[in-house]
Amino acid sequence: MQDIVVIIPTYNEIENIESIIKSVFYQSEHIDILIVDDNSPDLTALKVKELQNEFPKRLFLEVRQEKSGLGTAYIHGFKWSLNKSYQYIFEMDADFSHNPDDIMKLYNACAIDGADLSIGSRYVTGVNVVNWPMGRVLMSYLASKYVRIITGMNINDTTAGFVCYKRRVLESLDLNAIKFIGYAFQIEMKFKAYLKKFRIVEVPVIFTDRTKGESKLSTGIISEAVFGVISMKLKSLFKS
Numbered sequence: 274m275q276d277i278v279v280i281i282p283t284y285n286e287i288e289n290i291e292s293i294i295k296s297v298f299y300q301s302e303h304i305d306i307l308i309v310d311d312n313s314p315d316l317t318a319l320k321v322k323e324l325q326n327e328f329p330k331r332l333f334l335e336v337r338q339e340k341s342g343l344g345t346a347y348i349h350g351f352k353w354s355l356n357k358s359y360q361y362i363f364e365m366d367a368d369f370s371h372n373p374d375d376i377m378k379l380y381n382a383c384a385i386d387g388a389d390l391s392i393g394s395r396y397v398t399g400v401n402v403v404n405w406p407m408g409r410v411l412m413s414y415l416a417s418k419y420v421r422i423i424t425g426m427n428i429n430d431t432t433a434g435f436v437c438y439k440r441r442v443l444e445s446l447d448l449n450a451i452k453f454i455g456y457a458f459q460i461e462m463k464f465k466a467y468l469k470k471f472r473i474v475e476v477p478v479i480f481t482d483r484t485k486g487e488s489k490l491s492t493g494i495i496s497e498a499v500f501g502v503i504s505m506k507l508k509s510l511f512k513s
């Protein structure tokens with residue numbers, strides 16, 4: 274059992290899965306990986322099972338029966354991780370948008386510099402996004418500004434999906450009460466940690482669009498985020 278677990282949700286990532294797993298393990302021998310696959314038709318999970326022979330006791334797989342969204346995949350992974358003794362729990366995509374070489378930077382922000390939650394952030398110093406169409410960069414950037422205004426959180430990249438949580442952050446949140454599934458999930462996790470006054474630090478990273486496989490972004494996920502943020506903020510006002 275290691276100190277760090279990197280949770281990677283997958284849906285049809287057969288072209289990325291082997292290289293992302295190897296790149297993550299390459300960073301440190303203290304890392305385990307949990308893949309949460311939603312029964313991908315391209316048999317991503319089968320490939321993971323094969324790789325488990327190469328990485329026994331370090332590579333774990335949870336398969337859900339159908340595609341149920343990124344948010345619930347992470348909640349599943351968080352609960353799994355809290356049942357073990359990991360101290361640092363990561364969220365990371367399978368598609369190399371999050372550079373594995375940045376993992377230890379996020380880890381150090383928590384383990385050495387005292388953050389409770391560190392975010393691989395695209396918008397600390399300008400806009401560090403490579404290969405996204407201009408429209409998508411603009412949308413993501415404006416979304417982050419919008420969320421910042423509505424929630425009052427002092428975070429530049431609120432929809433970032435490259436995150437390191439100290440164990441106690443996830444222990445203190447009511448994971449069953451996390452509602453959203455797409456980008457709003459990322460915002461909600463940060464907002465709940467912010468309300469509990471955890472120390473959140475942004476680590477500048479460069480985000481590169483996937484070169485293999487397809488994005489699962491949908492318009493439903495975007496509208497969930499736009500309206501979800503307002504209702505989330507309103508609820509927090511009535512609760513406090």
Ligand SMILES: Nc1nc2c(ncn2[C@@H]2O[C@H](COP(=O)(O)OP(=O)(O)O)[C@@H](O)[C@H]2O)c(=O)[nH]1
Pocket residue numbers: 281282283284285286309310311340341342343346365366367368370483487488489490
């Ligand atoms: N388990 C699971 N993983 C998902 C789901 N939707 C997306 N993912 C994974 O979540 C990560 C981010 O998704 P991606 O399609 O790259 O979204 P984008 O970067 O916003 O375009 C990738 O590793 C996907 O394979 C889902 O419904 N279930």
Ligand SMILES: [Mg+2]
Pocket residue numbers: 366368370483488
């Ligand atoms: Mg992606």
